[in-house]
Amino acid sequence: MDQPATRAILLGSGTPHADPDRCGPAVAIVAGGELYLFDCGPGIVRRAAAACRAGATELEAVRLQRLFLTHLHSDHTAGLPDLLLTPWVLGRRAPLEVWGPPGTAAMLSHIQEAYRADIRLRLEGREPANETGWQARPHEIATGRVYEDAQVAIDAFPVRHGPAPAFGYRIAGRERSIVISGDTAPTDEIVSQSLGCDLLFHEVYSRAGFARQPADWQAYHREMHTASDELADLASRACPGLLVLYHQLFWGESEEGLIAELRGGYGARIASGRDLDVY
Amino acid sequence: MGHESLPDATWTSTSGPSRRPRARLFGWIAAAAVAGVLATLPYEQSITLSAESVLLPWPALLVASLVHLALVLLCASIGMRLGPTLGLGAPDLIAWVERQPHAGSKLGRAIRRGLLWGAAAGIVTTMLGAAAEAILPLPEELHAASWSPWHGLLGAFGAGINEELIFRLGVMTLFARLLSLLVRRLPPPPALIWTANALAALGFGFAHLPILEVLTEVNHLTVGLVLAGNGLVGLLFGWLYWRSGLVAAMAAHFATDLVLKALVPLLLPL
Numbered sequence: 072m073d074q075p076a077t078r079a080i081l082l083g084s085g086t087p088h089a090d091p092d093r094c095g096p097a098v099a100i101v102a103g104g105e106l107y108l109f110d111c112g113p114g115i116v117r118r119a120a121a122a123c124r125a126g127a128t129e130l131e132a133v134r135l136q137r138l139f140l141t142h143l144h145s146d147h148t149a150g151l152p153d154l155l156l157t158p159w160v161l162g163r164r165a166p167l168e169v170w171g172p173p174g175t176a177a178m179l180s181h182i183q184e185a186y187r188a189d190i191r192l193r194l195e196g197r198e199p200a201n202e203t204g205w206q207a208r209p210h211e212i213a214t215g216r217v218y219e220d221a222q223v224a225i226d227a228f229p230v231r232h233g234p235a236p237a238f239g240y241r242i243a244g245r246e247r248s249i250v251i252s253g254d255t256a257p258t259d260e261i262v263s264q265s266l267g268c269d270l271l272f273h274e275v276y277s278r279a280g281f282a283r284q285p286a287d288w289q290a291y292h293r294e295m296h297t298a299s300d301e302l303a304d305l306a307s308r309a310c311p312g313l314l315v316l317y318h319q320l321f322w323g324e325s326e327e328g329l330i331a332e333l334r335g336g337y338g339a340r341i342a343s344g345r346d347l348d349v350y
Numbered sequence: 351m352g353h354e355s356l357p358d359a360t361w362t363s364t365s366g367p368s369r370r371p372r373a374r375l376f377g378w379i380a381a382a383a384v385a386g387v388l389a390t391l392p393y394e395q396s397i398t399l400s401a402e403s404v405l406l407p408w409p410a411l412l413v414a415s416l417v418h419l420a421l422v423l424l425c426a427s428i429g430m431r432l433g434p435t436l437g438l439g440a441p442d443l444i445a446w447v448e449r450q451p452h453a454g455s456k457l458g459r460a461i462r463r464g465l466l467w468g469a470a471a472g473i474v475t476t477m478l479g480a481a482a483e484a485i486l487p488l489p490e491e492l493h494a495a496s497w498s499p500w501h502g503l504l505g506a507f508g509a510g511i512n513e514e515l516i517f518r519l520g521v522m523t524l525f526a527r528l529l530s531l532l533v534r535r536l537p538p539p540p541a542l543i544w545t546a547n548a549l550a551a552l553g554f555g556f557a558h559l560p561i562l563e564v565l566t567e568v569n570h571l572t573v574g575l576v577l578a579g580n581g582l583v584g585l586l587f588g589w590l591y592w593r594s595g596l597v598a599a600m601a602a603h604f605a606t607d608l609v610l611k612a613l614v615p616l617l618l619p620l
Contacts, residue, residue, distance in 0.1 A: 173372060176441060177448045184451035210537070217355045218435075219536040264585070 077102040078243030079270055080127055082118040084317045084344045087146040094118050094346055096318050098251055099271055102244045103222040108138045109240060109251050115150035116157045122347055131155050133163040135230045140171030141253025142237035143178060152182050161202030164224035166206035170217050176209035228264045230255035233293050239264065254318065256294060257301045260306045270350055271311035275302045277329050280322025299329060303336030317344040355431025371447040383422040385476030386511035393505030396497035397564055422512045425520020432527045437537045440519065461465050467590060471583050472609025482575060489567035494589040502611030510604030517584065518599050522550035543592055551584030556583045
């Protein structure tokens with residue numbers, strides 16, 4: 072079967088839980104041979120290598136050059152030192168371009184400072200290393216159009232995930248549109264951004280599992296994340312071509328159980344995302 | 351890891367990682383703009399006195415200053431809002447207020463770079479101006495403009511801040527955004543940044559025409575010289591803004607004006 076010209080590869084479907092089968096949140100969008108990464112949870116570079124080995128050559132380490140961060144929580148950014156430095160060690164010459172909320176530039180400069188000794192050793196020692204690939208170009212964004220080239224137009228929109236700025240992204244490819252929620256409680260903005268999109272990657276937690284959580288964690292998740300029944304309602308209004316669950320908090324429920332929870336209020340196409348799934 | 355190496359409280363505050371530093375930065379920019387407006391007043395009054403033999407009445411001066419300040423703040427807001435996705439804006443200053451590693455030393459290097467380029471531009475402009483006077487049939491100066499070097503120094507300080515906030519952070523950034531919308535490329539490619547720079551530099555040149563009317567006869571030659579001279583140094587400031595940051599452009603503008611408004615009158619009096 073022919074692959075769509077704009078396709079999404081789920082590099083990491085996980086959460087802060089150290090699930091060995093699910094790396095931290097990361098989505099790769101491939102369009103016209105160009106690569107755009109969204110979030111960089113732990114494990115991103117090795118998952119990208121696995122996708123490359125499986126045939127997605129756009130994810131070769133030296134081509135990991137553009138990253139869009141939804142927010143700065145560690146489960147979405149713990150792979151950033153890896154993404155900044157490993158592809159450079161492997162030969163990437165271009166600086167890493169990073170779009171993200173205010174604080175992105177500070178995070179990058181502190182990472183570079185933390186690895187200063189290593190960077191200096193590689194630059195000044197006997198190991199062959201170029202002088203540009205370890206650098207980063209941060210773009211601290213607000214909502215609206217943040218990137219556009221011949222393949223995609225990318226808009227950031229606000230999501231509700233605590234007091235710090237956090238974004239979702241809508242990626243308009245030539246023939247497909249993809250929305251990535253990042254971490255968020257349900258909002259009307261996500262519905263309007265996702266209306267009629269082809270793919271909606273949305274975070275979710277199990278309502279049944281939620282009931283077993285301590286009260287303080289329930290309060291946190293109620294305010295910051297999206298329950299399965301809330302996502303069912305949201306998807307019913309947005310009508311995406313395919314709803315892909317990612318950043319799933321199962322809390323002891325199975326994938327089938329989580330999907331069943333959504334089926335209570337949403338009858339269209341759902342996929343429970345797993346690492347390295349291609350859509 | 352020692353406790354002293356932990357980020358300061360700003361990073362972990364519930365108001366987000368860096369909102370407060372940015373609000374503080376805009377406050378500082380506003381304070382600098384006020385200082386810039388005030389610093390420019392003695393120089394502008396000297397020019398007015400040279401041309402009209404009277405000082406501008408203080409109510410008119412107050413209104414003009416407030417309008418000037420409002421324009422500066424509007425342009426600064428536009429630039430800070432649009433700049434980050436364009437590779438423009440004031441990331442150097444944001445890094446400094448956020449206390450990012452080495453931000454202070456980077457800012458120092460940018461200032462030194464700006465001062466060197468600006469001083470060089472001031473010297474070259476002075477030499478070209480002298481050559482133009484010798485070669486071209488320029489009109490006699492109508493008014494022997496005179497101001498003290500102190501007024502020139504203050505004028506250089508004010509122009510370095512406020513004209514860069516208007517023309518580079520505001521106008522050049524806005525042109526870059528409009529052009530990027532036109533060609534549907536974000537961030538804009540270098541050719542587009544240069545186009546935005548050229549348009550802003552042209553605007554910078556036009557903005558200096560009123561003083562020509564005060565000082566000498568307005569004709570094609572004098573207008574052309576003012577547009578060319580200011581346009582070229584405007585291009586230099588725009589390039590520095592793009593490549594080295596807003597503070598480098600401010601430092602360069604200050605240094606150029608320091609040469610033209612203070613050092614040349616001091617060392618080469620009419």
